[in-house]
Structures are given as C-alpha cells and as structure tokens.
Amino acid sequence: MAITLNGVRTVVLLIAASLSIGGYAYRYFKTASAPTHGELLTVVRGRAQGPLSDAKVEVFTLDNARVTSFPAAAPAGGPRALREGTYRVRVSHPRYATTTRLVQVIAGQTSEVRFRLEPLAARR
Numbered sequence: 001m002a003i004t005l006n007g008v009r010t011v012v013l014l015i016a017a018s019l020s021i022g023g024y025a026y027r028y029f030k031t032a033s034a035p036t037h038g039e040l041l042t043v044v045r046g047r048a049q050g051p052l053s054d055a056k057v058e059v060f061t062l063d064n065a066r067v068t069s070f071p072a073a074a075p076a077g078g079p080r081a082l083r084e085g086t087y088r089v090r091v092s093h094p095r096y097a098t099t100t101r102l103v104q105v106i107a108g109q110t111s112e113v114r115f116r117l118e119p120l121a122a123r124r
Contacts, residue, residue: 039079
C-alpha cells in the first residue's frame with residue numbers, strides 16, 4: 001500500500017475539521033450553562049470621611065449562618081462571589097454604629113451596597 005500526498009492531505013484535513021468542530025462544541029456546552037453566582041460589592045464610608053478601611057463586613061444568610069467576613073479596605077472589600085439569593089450584610093467599626101442591610105444577589109450580576117456609618121456619639 002503506497003502512501004500518496006492526496007491521502008495524507010485528506011487525513012490532515014479530517015483531523016483539523018474534527019478538532020474545529022469539537023472545540024466549538026466544547027465551548028458551546030461549557031458557556032451555555034446559566035451562572036449560579038453573582039458578586040457583592042460593598043462600599044463603606046464614615047459620615048464626613050472617606051472610605052473606612054478598618055471596618056469589618058460580615059455576610060449572613062437569612063437564617064443567620066455566616067457566609068463570609070472581610071475587611072472593607074480595597075481590594076479586600078472588592079467584589080465577592082456569592083450564590084444567588086438574599087443575604088444580611090452587617091458592617092461594624094469600633095468608632096461607628098453597626099449597620100445591617102438586606103441585599104439581593106442576582107446570578108451573573110454585581111449587587112452594590114453602600115454604607116454610611118454614623119459615629120457612636122451621634123446616636124444618643
């Protein structure tokens with residue numbers, strides 16, 4: 001059996017076509033699934049100041065189970081990936097009153113919540 005140039009060319013073209021179709025199918029099925037996570041972005045500020053980098057952000061489920069906690073300082077206070085759902089976000093600071101809010105995280109989107117904390121002395 002003799003190997004001809006046309007035979008080699010045919011085999012190479014079949015392999016290239018198979019890889020191309022396989023790569024497209026893989027990418028299609030990989031990206032076709034719906035996202036299950038969204039992002040939570042928190043911005044924490046004092047009443048008359050800039051960002052409060054030493055504030056603590058805590059995220060809880062509605063059943064008060066802690067999901068995560070992190071400092072408000074950038075980049076640590078940047079977007080956090082969370083499963084879609086409703087969360088209770090609490091921000092605390094030694095010199096400011098603790099504040100809690102409900103936040104809805106939607107899959108594939110960024111939910112931004114801004115906190116402006118009141119000084120402890122102002123809440124008498």
